[in-house]
Amino acid sequence: MKIATFNINGIKARLPRLKEWLAETRPTVACLQEIKSQDDGFPADEFAELGYEAIWHGQKSFNGVAILVDGSKPVEIKRGLGIDGPKDGEGEQSRYIEADVDGVRVVCIYLPNGNPHPGPKFDYKLAWMEKLRARMAEIWAEEIPCAVVGDFNVIPHDDDVWSPKAMASDALMQPESRDAYSRLLADGWTDAVRTLNPRGGVWTYWDYQAGAWQRDHGFRIDHILLTPELADRLEAVGVDRDHRGREKASDHAPVWARIRD
């Protein structure tokens, strides 16, 4: 089983590139973030043509997550963590969807960015991370093989970013953000990409601005966290970097982990 996560930055704008990636790399499970589409506008037919069935949790303009599965329909378990957005009365943002796929629990998340720091958006990020931790603990307690994947918007270590100095004031690498991420790992979850790249230096995001891609000014914020059973079966991980360099690319590259059957 190959589990992938890809922040696509708009499903309408990215559709040709996204279909190309699915056809070329054929992940078993593809978790998408920032679909930026309402539920009605989700192009499920386009994926069905490629053999993928999907569930999705959309929202107008921003956020939005989806899970695509090759050859079967993901069985939805939960959507949303039950936490309102940072503005009064806006309700919950579409950042969480959870499903069962062939005996594996798959959680697809788009964790709040948290900029600017400090401020209400950063507070929201930390509150969201605690909600996530509580949900992950519930799944852990049920002893279900599980992968929590997505855009965590956390740079875990200084060697996960091209320049810690340049990013020092960013919400992605504040000590509070890193501590909250570390607590997930301390609970027992395995960071798949880190485990197979212990010296860091792996990027999953390059800004559109200031020639970041051309200069390789990237960092790692898209993660795959595994329960022990899946971590024991972890075979390989990768970042599909070449898809970041194509025309009309997302600012994130797809990240994947291969799990032995």
Place this chain on the structure above:
DNA sequence: ATGGCAGGAAGGTCCTGA
């Protein structure tokens, strides 16, 4: 040097992202 660029929805510009 607080820039730069992209997507979405609106609408001839603003908000958001990281």
